[in-house]
Amino acid sequence: MVEVRDLARHTGEEVTVGGWVDQLRVHGKVAFVVVRDGTGYVQCVAVKQELEEETWEAATGLTQETSVMVRGEVRAEPRAPGGYELQLRRLQVVGTSPEYPIQPKEHGVEFLLDHRHLWLRSSQQRAGLRVRAEVEQAIHDFFYQRGFVRLDTPILTGSIGEHAGTLFSTDYFGQNAYLAQTGQLYVEAGCPAFRKVYCFGPTFRAEKSKTRRHLTEFWMVEPEMAFVDSEGNMRLQEELVTYLVERALERCRPELEYLGRDLSKLEAVKPPFPRISYTEAIELLARKGSETRWGDDIGGADETLLSEDSHLPLFVYNYPKKVKAFYMKENPDDPRTVLCDDLLAPEGYGEIIGGSQREDDLDKLLARIREEGLPEEAYGWYLDLRRYGTFPHSGFGLGLERTVAWITGRKHVRELIPFPRLLNRLYP
Ligand code: 4AD
Numbered sequence: 001m002v003e004v005r006d007l008a009r010h011t012g013e014e015v016t017v018g019g020w021v022d023q024l025r026v027h028g029k030v031a032f033v034v035v036r037d038g039t040g041y042v043q044c045v046a047v048k049q050e051l052e053e054e055t056w057e058a059a060t061g062l063t064q065e066t067s068v069m070v071r072g073e074v075r076a077e078p079r080a081p082g083g084y085e086l087q088l089r090r091l092q093v094v095g096t097s098p099e100y101p102i103q104p105k106e107h108g109v110e111f112l113l114d115h116r117h118l119w120l121r122s123s124q125q126r127a128g129l130r131v132r133a134e135v136e137q138a139i140h141d142f143f144y145q146r147g148f149v150r151l152d153t154p155i156l157t158g159s160i161g162e163h164a165g166t167l168f169s170t171d172y173f174g175q176n177a178y179l180a181q182t183g184q185l186y187v188e189a190g191c192p193a194f195r196k197v198y199c200f201g202p203t204f205r206a207e208k209s210k211t212r213r214h215l216t217e218f219w220m221v222e223p224e225m226a227f228v229d230s231e232g233n234m235r236l237q238e239e240l241v242t243y244l245v246e247r248a249l250e251r252c253r254p255e256l257e258y259l260g261r262d263l264s265k266l267e268a269v270k271p272p273f274p275r276i277s278y279t280e281a282i283e284l285l286a287r288k289g290s291e292t293r294w295g296d297d298i299g300g301a302d303e304t305l306l307s308e309d310s311h312l313p314l315f316v317y318n319y320p321k322k323v324k325a326f327y328m329k330e331n332p333d334d335p336r337t338v339l340c341d342d343l344l345a346p347e348g349y350g351e352i353i354g355g356s357q358r359e360d361d362l363d364k365l366l367a368r369i370r371e372e373g374l375p376e377e378a379y380g381w382y383l384d385l386r387r388y389g390t391f392p393h394s395g396f397g398l399g400l401e402r403t404v405a406w407i408t409g410r411k412h413v414r415e416l417i418p419f420p421r422l423l424n425r426l427y428p
């Protein structure tokens with residue numbers, strides 16, 4: 001059996017292709033069956049006169065998504081999808097597909113999400129998920145090339161990684177365990193072992209919000225670097241984001257074009273990205289009519305206001321301590337704030353990265369854990385990192401689905417993960 005993407009190498013030969021029926025058109029004594037095999041499309045031309053009656057009957061009775069093995073001679077045909085055709089000789093139906101639920105018409109998104117296991121087969125969904133896969137590979141390549149060691153972090157955790165509000169908890173043989181909100185605390189422990197490390201995996205947040213930017217299970221890549229400050233951290237973020245966009249442009253251009261992405265916007269993504277402090281952001285928001293005041297968190301609507309003027313991602317740095325997680329380092333120049341940054345994607349996609357320099361002072365970190373009302377006993381191991389050879393260090397988390405939603409220009413993050421977990425959705 002050959003894969004459709006390799007057909008060019010088999011021109012003139014008779015080959016077998018296995019796949020699923022995408023389309024059937026019958027014009028009198030000639031029928032065209034378009035088969036998708038997951039690597040491309042091939043049009044099979046069935047001519048009644050040349051086929052046994054059974055084969056002709058089978059070919060003209062095919063329904064959408066029937067799985068088939070087709071055999072025939074390969075020839076170039078510029079008008080066919082994919083550029084090649086099979087002159088059909090034999091056809092075997094592998095699995096029938098009566099009344100396929102997803103028809104070539106408009107379906108509501110809830111219906112499509114209920115049928116996500118089938119919706120994956122559609123061209124738009126495949127294009128988005130292929131870009132996701134490319135971006136994932138690019139993430140690993142980026143860190144590997146820079147000498148980072150991949151450190152896999154646990155999903156079942158005892159210590160709360162971010163904040164108590166959005167935890168999924170489960171019984172762990174009589175103890176309380178949480179699904180990881182982040183791998184950060186563990187990659188911090190990896191720094192003295194390997195200096196530069198990263199983790200990349202699913203993270204979990206019991207988000208009660210139904211927005212186009214929130215999933216309850218999403219993938220995050222989290223690098224952590226010893227002897228790097230907040231400034232160096234932001235530089236790595238802009239390098240990473242630029243690289244991911246470049247890779248998508250280089251290797252997924254057909255998919256991006258298929259999705260109707262304005263490529264000139266992506267081509268313009270080059271460092272340095274503009275930077276404004278939280279305080280400047282609040283002033284800018286006030287000028288734009290937002291009610292948000294100094295001390296408040298910057299929400300989704302404000303993020304859109306801030307990023308609307310720029311085609312580049314925008315850094316907002318040094319937020320008030322009160323709105324950020326316990327582990328961020330106090331800003332020595334203004335102790336009301338912490339040394340952190342959020343990277344906001346352009347075009348209203350919101351925060352794609354949250355990063356910070358970490359509090360490396362034992363007493364300050366302990367005070368923050370107490371202030372937040374977090375259970376001190378769960379952080380003994382984490383505080384050890386400050387007891388035994390503390391060191392300046394920084395890192396960040398890039399949300400994969402938000403990043404891919406922005407790169408592909410799709411509105412909702414739920415389309416950029418194969419099986420989204422949302423507030424009311426645990427199936428399929
Ligand atoms: O800003 P967050 O909460 O940062 C952390 O978890 C840090 N521990 C990361 C670190 O410094 N190592 O989340 C990071 C990113 C966000 O910028 C966003 O892109 C994504 O994760 N994210 C979500 N994506 C989809 N659905 C959600 N519910 C998300 N919550 C965060």
Ligand code: MG
Nearest residue numbers: 342351353354
């Ligand atoms: Mg954040």
